Amino acid sequence: MxxxxxxxxxxxxxxxxxxxxxxxxxxxxxxxxxxxAPVCPSCHCKVIGHGVDLGDRTYCCNHCAGQAS
Ligand SMILES: [Zn+2]
Ligand SMILES: [Zn+2]
Structure with a gap:
C-alpha cells in the first residue's frame, strides 16, 4: 500500500x-x-496539455502566452 x-x-x-x-x-x-501541473500565469488554470513554454513560465495555450508580453 x-x-x-x-x-x-x-x-x-x-x-x-x-x-x-x-x-x-x-x-x-x-x-x-x-x-x-504548472499553473498558467495568465488564466490560472492547470496546464495539463503540452502547454506553451515562454522563458521559465508555462502557459496553457498560445492565446495566454500571447497576452504575456
Ligand atoms: Zn490522492
Ligand atoms: Zn491560460
Missing part, C-alpha cells in the same frame, strides 16, 4: 512520478495534476 502525497489516500494501485529529483506518490491522475 502506498499513500497519496496529495490527499493521503492509501491505494495499492498508487504510482510514482519524479520531478526535479523529487519523487511523489499519487493514487490518481487527478491528485497528480493537482500537485504537479
Amino acid at each position: 502506498a499513500e497519496c502525497d496529495c490527499c493521503g489516500n492509501e491505494y495499492d494501485g498508487a504510482f510514482e512520478l519524479t520531478q526535479d529529483g523529487k519523487t511523489y506518490t499519487f493514487d490518481s491522475f487527478q491528485c497528480a495534476i493537482q500537485q504537479m
Whole structure:
C-alpha cells in the first residue's frame, strides 16, 4: 500500500512520478495534476496539455502566452 502525497489516500494501485529529483506518490491522475501541473500565469488554470513554454513560465495555450508580453 502506498499513500497519496496529495490527499493521503492509501491505494495499492498508487504510482510514482519524479520531478526535479523529487519523487511523489499519487493514487490518481487527478491528485497528480493537482500537485504537479504548472499553473498558467495568465488564466490560472492547470496546464495539463503540452502547454506553451515562454522563458521559465508555462502557459496553457498560445492565446495566454500571447497576452504575456
Ligand atoms: Zn490522492
Ligand atoms: Zn491560460
